[in-house]
Amino acid sequence: MNKPLLVIALGGNALLKRGEPLEADIQSRNIEDAASAIAALTQEWRIILVHGNGPQVGLLALQNSAYEAVSPYPLDVLVAETQGMIGYMLQQALQNRLPDLHISTLLTQVEIDADDPAFSHPTKYIGPVYRPEQASLLAEEHGWSMKKDGNFTRRVVPSPLPVRIVELQAIQSLTASGHLVICNGGGGIPVTRSHNRLCGTEAVIDKDRSAALLARQIGADALLILTDADAVYLNWGQPDCRSLHHATPSDLKGIEFDAGSMGPKIAAACEFVEQQNRIAGIGSLADAAGILRGDKGTLICPSSIPTPSDIRK
Secondary structure (H helix, E strand, O other): OOOOEEEEEEOHHHHOOOOOOOOHHHHHHHHHHHHHHHHHHOOOOEEEEEEOOHHHHHHHHHHHHHOOOOOOOOHHHHHHHHHHHHHHHHHHHHHHHOOOOOEEEOOOEEEEOOOOHHHHOOOEEEEEEEOHHHHHHHHHHHOOEEEEEOOEEEEEEOOOOEEEEOOHHHHHHHHHOOOEEEOOHHHOEEEEEEOOEEEEOOOOOOHHHHHHHHHHHHOOOEEEEEEOOOOEEEOOOOOOOEEEOEEOHHHHOOOOOOOOOHHHHHHHHHHHHHHHOOEEEEEEHHHHHHHHHOOOOEEEOOOOOOOOOOOOO
16 A cells, blocks of 8 residues: 655755855755655655755855856746755755665746736745844845844745646656655746746745645645744744644634745645645654654644544554
């Protein structure tokens, strides 16, 4: 009997922790930790892995801007570059732990709507954190939009909703052949379609929304969103802040979460649970297995009290 299918959305901040230097060796160490947790899950699940790229794509944008002899590369090209870089590092780390499992990284384009209102309201954090005075200088120098992220400030870019995964059939074929597939990296390379032609676009798609779209379209049994927070919190930053361990989509409706971080994760998880009648978990990489059991993090279920039919093993 086939194992159930799990789509994992691995946050860019889980691979490069907030405030850490954007160094390749630091990312490699964090990816080793991620690979260890994901490899353990393969004992019970077939896995499709989607990764974020916020810190990494922001670093490439900074490096681009520093060399003025050529025009900076557009964001869609930078997303493609980070798909290759992070995909390679994850694939190698996983292959070293799972030598008998086929592991494939797929360069993935994701269609968006050219008229998406997100283009007028940038919310997606990319790049490192800055002190407010640094952020002001960079905004003035490069024309970037900046937004507070905790005690710091980061660059934000448009994050339109994913509409269609161009390489969906390839993902389905690889998964059916027993591959652990790494795809939709950074939410996917953002492209628009006109007269049946694809064109890259200046944006970064939210990887959680992209992972949820993939999970719905491929018929996954569960969606797991791993980030640098250990759970979903109500009243974050307030004295009465508290974590949620179990919730239904209706429990979370009407609650406002940060549009640049937890908001898309909640929306993605709720859409998947509502449409597929399956579970979605949100929490930290270290708690991955516990989240799916309902012991750690936040588990979003079709019913308020998770039952064995909610939690597929």
